[in-house]
Amino acid sequence: MxxxxxxxxxxxxxxxxxxxxxxxTRDYYAAIGYTTPxxxxxxxxxxxxxxxxxxxxxxxxxxxxxxxxxxxxxxQGPGAAYNGSAKFYQVYDGDTAKQHDLRISHIGxxxxxxxxxxxxxxxxxxxxLKAAASGRIGEVAPRFFGxxxxxxxxxxxDVDAPDILARCQADxxxxxxxxxxxxxxxxxxxxxxxHLEANGIPTVVMGCAKDIVEHAAAPRLLFSDFPLGNxxxxxxDVESQALTLELALRLLxxxxxxxxxxxxxxxxxxxxxxxxDYNNIAQMSPEELERRRAEFDKQKEIARGNRAA
Numbered sequence: 001m002x003x004x005x006x007x008x009x010x011x012x013x014x015x016x017x018x019x020x021x022x023x024x025t026r027d028y029y030a031a032i033g034y035t036t037p038x039x040x041x042x043x044x045x046x047x048x049x050x051x052x053x054x055x056x057x058x059x060x061x062x063x064x065x066x067x068x069x070x071x072x073x074x075x076q077g078p079g080a081a082y083n084g085s086a087k088f089y090q091v092y093d094g095d096t097a098k099q100h101d102l103r104i105s106h107i108g109x110x111x112x113x114x115x116x117x118x119x120x121x122x123x124x125x126x127x128x129l130k131a132a133a134s135g136r137i138g139e140v141a142p143r144f145f146g147x148x149x150x151x152x153x154x155x156x157x158d159v160d161a162p163d164i165l166a167r168c169q170a171d172x173x174x175x176x177x178x179x180x181x182x183x184x185x186x187x188x189x190x191x192x193x194x195h196l197e198a199n200g201i202p203t204v205v206m207g208c209a210k211d212i213v214e215h216a217a218a219p220r221l222l223f224s225d226f227p228l229g230n231x232x233x234x235x236x237d238v239e240s241q242a243l244t245l246e247l248a249l250r251l252l253x254x255x256x257x258x259x260x261x262x263x264x265x266x267x268x269x270x271x272x273x274x275x276x277d278y279n280n281i282a283q284m285s286p287e288e289l290e291r292r293r294a295e296f297d298k299q300k301e302i303a304r305g306n307r308a309a
Contacts, residue, residue, distance in 0.1 A: 013272065021209045080215065124177065164196070197219045227268060
């Protein structure tokens with residue numbers, strides 16, 4: 001008996017492609033009772049700023065959607081459940097000459113296939129410092145910046161992105177590396193990238209949600225086909241993290257125009273079935289959907305209280 005045609009031709013399974021996060025998110029929230037579909041930011045043109053100087057002479061910053069660890073805000077450790085109490089709502093900054101404990105418990109990363117044990121997968125400051133020490137980049141900017149994961153496009157565009165731009169300009173930043181984690185983080189990052197590029201600062205988004213970043217027309221995207229929460233490389237794999245940053249730097253140098261996507265050659269695993277799981281209602285029972293609705297309502301109340309505080 002002959003092998004199936006897919007095997008004969010060496011085809012990958014149909015599901016072994018970029019996860020459709022926008023559609024999964026729409027279907028998921030509809031299934032738990034929120035029937036007004038979320039409007040993802042969508043542009044067809046993007047600003048584009050070429051490098052003004054070689055990277056070896058450039059000052060580079062990081063923009064992250066990770067949050068500073070605060071022991072008063074509940075479990076934020078590896079494997080922690082979604083923790084709305086740990087969310088932040090204003091841009092913050094941190095001294096790149098110091099070590100920082102940044103975590104992602106406040107956002108919807110892939111908790112089934114990754115457990116947030118290694119901050120190098122979402123905050124590439126150690127790799128950026130190594131790039132500066134080796135002369136790959138000129139220097140690391142004195143501060144990195146935290147971008148709030150805001151579902152409001154208007155707040156991101158009118159408040160947070162201009163705030164980040166002003167801080168970058170104050171630090172004389174030449175280039176920004178932007179690292180999102182959850183689906184909305186990827187939208188936030190694309191909108192911030194657009195604003196910085198429109199005002200003269202080249203950017204690259206290092207992301208795992210290809211559809212969201214491209215839908216918002218980010219100028220440059222390094223796409224890693226990994227579970228959400230691993231935009232800067234694989235956990236406990238320094239070589240992966242170093243290569244991921246290097247690919248982002250190469251994209252900054254090589255992109256000939258806006259809306260340029262480079263895909264990392266790295267694979268999460270030989271088995272791509274992990275792509276079937278994230279917020280996939282086809283794999284959830286009615287009881288599980290009901291439980292998630294109750295948890296989502298609880299987290300909304302926490303967030304509402306935090307905003308008012």
